[in-house]
Amino acid sequence: MKRILVLFLVLIFITSITNFALPAEQKVIKLNAMGWVQAEWPLKELAAQYEKLHPDIKIVYEDVGIDLKKYQQLVKEGKFEWNAILGGWPASDTAPGFISGMFQPMDTYVKKSKEKDAPLILKDMISSVLAESKFRGRALSSLPITIDIDALLYRKDILKAVGYEKPPATNWNDINTLAEKIAGAFKPRGIWSISTSIIPFHRGPAAIQQTFTKKPFLPNGLVDVTGDGMIKTMLLLKSWIDKGLSMPDSMWYPFPGDAYAEPYLKGQYAMFVYQHSAGIWAYQTIGKENSGLTRLPKDIAGGTVFWSTPAYLYKDAPYPQEAVDFLIWAFGPSNEFTWKKIFESGKLPPYRTPYALAKNNPDWAWALDMLAVLEEATPIPNTTNFGAQLGIIRPWAEKYLSGQIKDPLEAMKGAKKELDKQLSKLIFK
């Protein structure tokens, strides 16, 4: 009897110990991560590190392509499982996401978060990036993860051959002088001096516009196409064509997908205005030692176009606080592991602190140039019409640059008229 009693007590002891040692129910935090961010960000490593620190959390990334209809249906059926979407573009995704009721603001969750970086999120964020991340200047609509910025890509070897270390950061006249020197020496060898692509309008003309004006946008969020900044931009681009510095028609060649910097990547240009990361992609084609990138010249206003790739929080997220906690831990200003990986991938951090890493690494020195110009850039307003604008402005710019319309103001007035007509049809203003 005694033995049975002892055995019974031992069993109770063992089971209670095991029960105590069993982990609490694991929360599965599902994140809808677009394919290309899964390739660029160190997501798997971050999840593994976080799960070690928080055994009750499991981070799962999926690329599920949820549109509004699917979202509404899944919520209605009680089957919506995702917390945040990683990827997107504030200029075109923030307004539709909030108008349709798919996303929710993140302010409250950032404030409530116990992660050590939580108080730094708003303080350390670069002011222009913070402005971009607030829908209509109020709520924190997205958490920026990485930044892309329009820059001046250049061939170090060609510039060196004409006596320059890097393009001057002063003004476009100085850049044009350099471009003409390059044309004299290299055009006979089939290398053109300078160009951009106007088809992704924000990666070329809109960036140059911000070097000429501090007010590139109208109060309604539209690009100020008839303003002084855009007219000067059009005149500059046309002068490149007329002086033979740009390959005929290459400015509006419809390269597929993301290949608009292809002429530069192929080594056909000495300088090219484009998304900064193309300067890193060029390491593969023209060599790390030959490809450089720097800020657009300051000229009058010193700006450029930039955009963040952020995380948005779904309105019906099952674990909103836990998802935001993870994002703050993973992409907070002090996570050196993340930012080293991000610099390596050729992207930029949205916070000031991580740029200290670039100061100590000559390979990332370009990032410091970008930080300076990022502080001065004006964010693209979050509206429902950004994509439409680009589609409308481009053909008018093509009409001017191809010589069908002689006066840039006349061409841009044509674009403005069409933009106003488009805007009058919008409901959600």
Add this chain to the structure above:
Amino acid sequence: MRKNFNLNFLYIVPALLFIFVFNLWPIIWGVVLAFMDFRGITLTGKWVGLENFKELLNDERVWQGLSVSVKYVLYSYPFTQILALISGWTIAQLRIIKFGKFYRILLYLPVIIPVSAGMTMFRALYEQNGYLNIMFLKLGLPAVGWLTDPKVALYSLAIASIWRNFGASMFYYLVGFYNVPLEVKESALIDGASLWRRFWSIDLPSIKNMLFIIFIQSAGALTGGLAEVTALTGGGPARATSILPYYSAEISIWGEQRLGYAAAINLFLSIFTLILASMVIRLVKVEKE
């Protein structure tokens, strides 16, 4: 007997359902949408009657798109048919000789190759440093902006469209030519009829009805070309290749995604096409009589 009839009817129910879901329902929904201000951004809409149609009649882009569409059909469709007719006839002659099957497969390949793959090949041809310009430069001719010169881009697109579509039409003609009795052809050969005489007096009359159908189909070609434009030019340069279906696609993707207005544009294009087709049918009838 009656019971059997009911059971037999059940056999066609899956097909009817398929037709309703994939053919009829999209048409009905498209027509309903055309009378609504439906925004894709919120998936909500309201009935606006004829407002969309009033707007499109005053929309310059609609008329410009229609004009580009008409030009695109004029530049591509007749040549597609001529090429299809010639190749169909040539292959039909090969039936008597050899290799008919080989050429039939070869010429039909562009139809089954995915558009994206086919257009990638045309990009390699049309690029500024592409094969065509390399050839031109070697011949001492100036390089051409195949996709960047507003005066040239639509022709470049038409050539790509001809390449992609002529194989399908060729099969119609081929079937027609195959139906010409072999004895008739052989008698003509024995009588010493020339190649041209055999084509003009024997083969062509035998596919007259087929030609009428192809002629009627020409109106329908107005609704095509979207894949080629999207893959090659994106409607540019300076909207020189912005056909009407491309504009309606832009409207449904842009900004608040005005699906109602885009549907109205497509309905307008369909009605225009129907009117054109009925005119062609009338012409064909007169010709037949």
